[in-house]
Amino acid sequence: xxxxxxxxxxxxxxxxxxxxxxxxxxxxxxxxxxxxxxxxxxxxxxxxxxxxxxxxxxxxxxxxxxxxxxxxxxxxxxxxxxxxxxxxxxxxxxxxxxxxxxxxxxxxxxxxxxxxxxxxxxxx
Numbered sequence: 001x002x003x004x005x006x007x008x009x010x011x012x013x014x015x016x017x018x019x020x021x022x023x024x025x026x027x028x029x030x031x032x033x034x035x036x037x038x039x040x041x042x043x044x045x046x047x048x049x050x051x052x053x054x055x056x057x058x059x060x061x062x063x064x065x066x067x068x069x070x071x072x073x074x075x076x077x078x079x080x081x082x083x084x085x086x087x088x089x090x091x092x093x094x095x096x097x098x099x100x101x102x103x104x105x106x107x108x109x110x111x112x113x114x115x116x117x118x119x120x121x122x123x124x
Contacts, residue, residue: 031037117123
């Protein structure tokens, strides 16, 4: 059987506060619950109209983009040869591959220097 303690909870928890005074009487609102003033109705109508306008503009943009993205089958997009277009479009790939090779090579160089310092020269 576990021992009982005078502390009213588990370790790390606070005891409930002792309240001696009662709660003050609730103040009745000037208007009944659920009613809305005319100013609040007007503000809600403005917000709703703004939201609907944003939704319509977003939908129009979405429709415009979807129509632009549909390629026409059999259409020729430009008179330049495919090799020229590929060279222009995939230039960023060439740059990225060069950067990857440069970073990878420099990391291999650092590893080679550390290998020489640790295993060959016994400095570290």
